Amino acid sequence: MTLYLMTFFLFMVGLYGAITKRDLIKIILAVGIMGYSVNLFLILIAYRTGAIYPILTKSMGANPALMVDPLPQALVLTSIVIELGITALLSALAIRIFEKYETFDITKVRRLKG
């Protein structure tokens, strides 16, 4: 239970950072932290105390009750790849914004109003 709460706390840390930070790079990092917390959560769901790797072998037998759940691990791989793409896109946008505005401060990046 503590682990779950800590993961949720990490999620909230990310959300807090994304909302309150003024630096573009810190916002990108905060969004990354949110993503990691959800990945951790997915891995925690799959974990089972004392279970083995989910590979069917002859010596260990084929008892799914003794294995960790392999599905969330597959999901986490996909979601890590998606987050990599998002982070790369956000960083590219931040670099282009720096070229145009010459600042990383979000309060100075505001030509859109209304």
Next chain:
Amino acid sequence: MIIPYFVIIPLSAAFLIALISRKKENIAAGIALIVGIVLTIMSIYSFILLSKNEGAIYYHFSNWKAPVTISLVLDYLSSFILIIISVISLIAIFYSLQYTNHYTGKWQYFALFMLMISGMNGVALTGDFFNFYVFMEITLFSAYSLVAFGCEAEELEAAFKYAIVGSISSTMILFAIGLLYSFTSTLNMADVGRVLLNEKSKVIYLVYGMLIAGLGLKSALVPFHAWLPDAHPSAPAPISSMLSGVLIKVLGTYAMVRIFFNVFNAPQIFLQIMLILGTFSMVIGGLMSIMQWDIKRMLGYSTVSQIGYIFIGIGLGTPLGILGAIFYLLSHSIFKSLLFMNAGAVEYALDTRDMRQMGALNKKLPVTSFTSMIGSLSISGIPPFNGFFAKLIIIIACIQSAHPIYAGWAILVSIITLAYYLKMQKHTFYGKPNFKKIYEKVPFTLKTSMIILAGLCIISSILIIPGIKEVTLDKVTQVILDKTDYIEYIRPLIMGGK
């Protein structure tokens, strides 16, 4: 089987464009146009095909059994959404042919456009939660890039905001999916619904909250709307019309209806929240758009306002309310695309978006002026056009289900809508000329696409004539009203598997 090709064709077209047409950009446009036509024919054919297949067709990846594998589900609601996506994107591609003359890297534009279509088709078809998340990310990824396509300072700023808000909401949705998986041990939407029918837990309210926040951010409901008036106007005009006309409805409205009605059996708390948020969106979006002078920004706030109508119809939960929401979804995708294309044509000719630097354009740009008038009348609800019937159905549904307050708000906002569109007409196409000069004529494909959409504004009204309504809109409404009938198909498959 026709279903997987809705994703395969645009996806392979995107990579084909990136591979072969870097130097020859006309080939990129040609491929995009062919894909648009093929998808339109396929989506209309799929609607006809459904009547022969008892209203639902399933496709299971790799021929595994249903709850284990990813399944694609085509029913009337998906098919209806596919038709909207295909028709609007075909017209937007046709509009882009000459509109993109101002941009460099045409092939990148069309490749991203194809990627966006494949993602949206996937979202409309998928029957699996994680697959839904993946297709949603594909759509959003190309949408962020397309918003920033012009690489001007404002466009980059808007794209950055959109990308941050979009990834926060996606993370929330993934968190909700993780919670659902831990509770039900399955990711198949129908199977999740089946488990939830029997077992209740308090954790489901956390899932509701995360999904309403996540999907609400996607569909720009007030208080989650702040990114939309920045992001949608900053994109190139055909992309604005795709984002405002189709994308927020597929990722927001459709996903919400599918998940909350067909999987969660329309919980009362969800309907209440939708009514309240819908009213707030309607009123605040309407009031904000009166104050705008940027023509596309005004249309962006107008989208926030009009999306409120759809959610009020959904929140009522009555057959008439759902019918109104469905018809308004269709109508709004037509006339909002038209209005964004009008704004794009004006921007193409004058190189400005400020309404104070326009005026008396009805002589100079007659086609744009005429179609924009039709779009404005349609969105403000003037009788022969589709917007009138859609708003009327929603207002009648409000009164019928004993919610006269919401009906009052809907009528009031309809008047506000008329006010700001009259303001747009007066300052843009009538009144005194304030523009410096007309740089370029509006090209052929821009005019043609605007005329087609203006025609659709009138033609789509026939969908609610009794007789035609029974075979089109009523079947879509029935899918939503049947609620958890959606999960029935999974039962024989599970029984057979064990």
